[in-house]
Amino acid sequence: MLNSAALQRSSWVVGNWKMNGGLSDNEALLSGLLGLLEDHAGGSVAQCAVAVPAPYLFQSMVRLSGHSVGWGSQDVSAETSGAFTGEFSVAMLQDFEAQFSIVGHSERRARHAETDAVVAAKAVALADAGLVPLICVGESIQVRDSGQAVESVCLQVRHVAQALHAKALLSHAVFAYEPIWAIGTGRSAAPEQAQEMHAAIRRTLSEINAQAAAQIRLLYGGSVKAATAAALAAQPDIDGALVGGASLEAKEFFEIACAMSGE
């Protein structure tokens, strides 16, 4: 049963391309997706967006401007400018009219040693400029097996949420719960298992700001496929999906967005 707050949260389905694609592959994928959406015009479908590798932001802006699919990046620096070789700023994302950036993906936390403090600074920099920080949280299989999953994930949430709340920016945030053991493994969390975590995340947010907590979209990520998307979307605290592998196929991604439409 959806409560009134859940009804106000429109679903969002974001494709995380990771380090995949190329100019011609991207064109084929985006035109395929736009074509499917056009053919489906008037039908129910979740709001869609793609998180592209930064070199393709210009292509995304040119290809997607004026269409219903949004675009953003997979990471951003919390710094504004200067001697940060290889990084790019929120203002640079704004040059390409990006609407959001993923921050704190587990692949970046693990491979680039990003701490909760770094993730929080990036989220604040984005929200401060009016972009949506899509903040990823999640636990390893070891943490889940030890029974500490909820505690560990809620600690990650609290860290970033408090930093945003201190600047009155919490309502700008979107969180994605991505259990690390479900990413790229083909082993999605069960809908009830994901719901349990999403409810705990929302409780954590409501301890900081109850009004924002009711409005904030909580996406699930980790081996989402068209076949499993509807069961996930039926959970009251799942407001969309962050989709990796399946976002590289236009039809599969489109079908996930349809299944996540909430209707």
Ligand code: PGA
């Ligand atoms: P996956 O990736 O859908 O391929 O599991 C999700 C993610 O890492 O965002």
